[in-house]
Amino acid sequence: MKIAILSLCLFITAPFIQEEHLTITHDGKKLMTVNRKEFQDEMLGKPFVNQEKTAQLIGQLEDKINREPVPAKIGQADEIIPGKPGSKVDVRTFTEELHRYLHATGPSSIHVPTLPAHPRVDSELLATIRTKQIGQYVTYFNKNNQERSHNIRLAAEALDSHVVFPGEVFSFNKVVGKRTVEKGYKKAPVIVKGEVSEGIGGGICQLSSTLFNSVDKAGVKIMERYSHSKRVPYVPEGRDATVSWYGPDFTFKNPYNQPILIRSKVYGGQMIVKVYSSDVINIEPNDVPDASKQLPEEMYQ
Template identity: 30%
Template sequence: MKKNVIIITLASVVLVSAVAAGISFNNISNKVKAYDNVIYPGVKVEDVDLSGKTKVEALAILNQKYGDALIKKKINIKAPEKTYTLNYEKLSAKYNIEKIVDEAFSYNKDKGLLQKNKLIKSPTPKQFKLTGSFTFDSKPVKELIGVMQKEIDKQPANAAINMVSRGNFSITPDKKGSKLNTENLEKDILSKISGDLNGDVEIQAPVEDVQASITGDKLSKINTKLSSFSTNFSTSTAARATNISLATSFINGKVLMPGETFSFNDVVGQRTASRGFQEAPVIIGNKVDSGLGGGICQVSTTLYNAAIRANLQTVERIHHTLPSHYIGLGMDATVDYGNIDYKFKNTLEFPVYIEAYTENRNIVFSVYSDKSLTSRTYDLVNEVYDTMQPEVKYVDDPNMDEGVTETVQPASIGYKVRVYKNTYENGKLIAHDLITNETYNKVDGTVKRGTRKKQ
């Protein structure tokens, strides 16, 4: 009997324990189940505690605190004359809040019942960061930089020099330009675009000064005449005189910086009737014919003599096929647009200014530069060391009366000539340099003579 009582008692204890355990398990299960649709305790996103929040609630909280604040943020780019602003909203900047909420919501949901219960009873703090989910569109950055570049980039303005009276100059100062360093600016902007909400982004635009290639300081070195040369065209026709005056005017005021090369054809341009040039005598081969711009070779010759006396280096130059009446042998420079040019280079350390004008049927060229160059002067001298006499061939013409002649090809004496450049320092000859050794070939003449008997 006593044994049965003990058995019944034990059974009752087991039954009570089982019931109690069942009740406890149900409590745990219900407790854990209560977190199936909410975020576990101790879970934060940034500094926002989302414990017990549903996904919808968490999204609303985070969007209000971080999403709305983010699109109000600005990038301010300060340039010399203006501050440019780019809103984060235009960048489509955002956090992937849905992804972060999903991660926060899923945190520890894969654990077992007892582990979940333990985490609910004794939460382990867990913080998720938004910065890793930050994204933006960089295209508006490039677009803004393009706008800035158009407004900021400015070409410098070169200084200019004008002769206000013979030998006296006025200088218009140069102006600096500016250039936006677009590559550095883009790198700077992109590196500072972040999800950090601590104030707007402030950036200094990298704008560089662009110096003019011709400055007032450089042009101020033009203060003294180095050389001058003139030739006379008093025997020229009106058309030839027009061509000479026109070509000379195109050269007047030309400035040549150190290292620059002057091209006669580039400066004077093509000789056309629409530009005012006229038909006038011109040497073509061994004959004097008529052509547009006839007489311009006297301009290039006069300039050549002024330039070489200023110690400017000849780059390209040839003489005429026939001697020129207005200059000594070997001292001429012929030009033919598209075929023959006259070029010289400014090898001086200072800029030069070319004054050119016609006056009383004279072409005058003067070259100006720095006064320090005037201790030396230069001149050209020639030496004819051989002459070649032409022959004259007479051709009978029965269609012309006796005693009548007609020159078909004028005869021209040939010459061999050496040209020297003399250098004087303070008036004393210090150099006598051969610069050209040239030949003007003789031209045999042809004369028709009449044989027809007069009636």
């Protein structure tokens, strides 16, 4: 999301008469050059800064410079791994410096100023909200189906340690991300309009279904959930949650005044999703039927 751009005032006393370049740098590297004429526009016979061009310039710099922070997470040995700060363009300061260049004459240069971007989830928060388990669900799969098992494990790693803040809506597709070959997902059986076929990321609906039952136990507010067009064997009938990048999503809202933490792990042929929060949370749990431990030779989605 682009940061709001500061309005630049009309150039009544300092019209655009120079074309000398402005060199824009960051971390000792030249990013681009611009000149005053690129920002020139006129309204009612008076020159002014084209704010659309200014916004485009800052957007380009944000694409090049902004770096997302890395949230803290819980490691394999149950240890907390600290997060890492990111960075973002200091739009206010940069706009002021650009403003000075546009009012002046001659060439100039600007080193793009940045601000730290701190992760929403830090070590202290994780330590607080992993103390009380409020939901858990286990499903089972045929671990000999290597492609499907691989996809389930990859998606579970993307979901693990995710925190949903009070009042926030969780989206499975947004958190786990697009399932692509570039991310390591493999072809495995999927159900499309009641028919079984091969698709990239086949198997992850077992994770979304396991998550649904776990958070439903924890009493969250389910916002969006769809069942498969064909019965799936890993959860009781009507307890599944199908997902697709260009189709259905699974979403829920955290109704509590405390953040909730999602842990998702694969152990052999078991998919386990647990939900935690702080000791002070006051939940209203739901009754959810357990999944069957008996598996067919092959399972889909």
